[in-house]
Amino acid sequence: MLSPHSLVRQTILVVLGAELLCVLAFSVTALEHERHTRRHAFDAMLKGRSDSVLATIQDAEDPADPLRMDDSEVHPQAGDAYAVYNLDGGLVSSSPNAPSALIQRKADGFSDEIVHGHPYRILQRSAARVLDRSDTNSPVVRRVTILYAANTEHIGHEIREAAAFYFAVSLVGFLLTTLILVVLLRRILHPIQELADKAAAVSVSAPQFEAPASALRLLELRPLAQTLTTAITGLRLALAYERNFVGDAAHELKTAVAVVRSSIQLLMLRSRSREEYARGLEVLLKDNRRVEDLVEQMLLLARMEERGREVELTDLAIPAATVVSTLTNYAEMRGVHLLLDAAGDAFTGMSPEKAEVLLSNLLTNAIQHSPHGSQVEVRCRVEDKTVLLQVEDHGAGISAAALPHVYERFYREDVSRSRETGGTGLGLAVCKSIVDGAGGSISIASTVAVGTTVTLKLRLRQPSSA
Structure with missing residues (x-):
């Protein structure tokens, strides 16, 4: 079983994780920029201080040692060290007590050294000092190498202070944005949570759902909310329909069984002649047959209501002719004449079995409600890409008050007459289920004492040529 996960929690964690990465990236970038800026400024300072050392170099006017320095004019910062070398590599001057590691010649450029546990930044550069000779009244260029070293501990301290500042600012910003994001995300995702809560409250015992x-x-949520509303509304109607059907079926079966029981009890009240027992058994057989017909109709309705998509094509003219031929003898026994007017190529999306059940129910209904000497007409034709099927009788008709209820299960306008004809009240419900499953429509027009016309409209389908 999969463990549940909160979409809100996951979204918040993802956003906060992304924000934290941005904060870390900003802090690292800012610190690197700070380090680079301070190092660049420090290097510029070293060059300036080395220039101040260069400015103190004077001409000694001694061919053996042409350079000299006035150390009193050199004012290095505390902890700094310097050294000046002539073109031949001889030491001209250096700061007193300077560690040898700081004033030892290296390659030109910047370098870093750790001396006695302290970090130093060292600049070695070649420079030219232009001097005026008093004897020649012409400038003289003296080339030297200058080393200048300065302690960098304060830079590390300043960078650490900057890092602490950036970290504090980032942390405060992260906490503030976290609070804002949590509130905003919960508000943005609230419709999802509300929809989920509404859907979770739906149950078989309480199939009520109203999309928030x-x-x-x-x-993004509207299609899902509308689909849930439609589906749960359909579920509620189906459950109500099922409850009504079970209740009606139980009532009908109970009534039928009660009739059989009463007939048996009537036979047992006293001794009867053989002829009376025979008549009583005939009544029992008739009542038993009615129970059997009722169960068969209920099973047929359940089978017809299976909403599988119809893939078979049937020419309704063929099952119409078959059903008329099958019921001709039954109609003649009741003194009813059947007329068939069916054109071919009336193909529609319905299986032959369902088509025969549909036509048999309609035609049987018409025969049962037609008076002796009347006729029932069956017409099947194609009009404007529609298959039109009509069953018309000239019987008692249906009252206007009963017409809206004729498709309801077990509905019978005249219960006593239905008992005489053997009707179960399921025939038209079966017909409507079949027509709905084929994507068609069924309508009934009736006038009391004139007759009834049932009209079916189904989409014309073209059979494949294969």
């Missing part, structure tokens, strides 16, 4: 307005306002 917040979900219907969102383009």
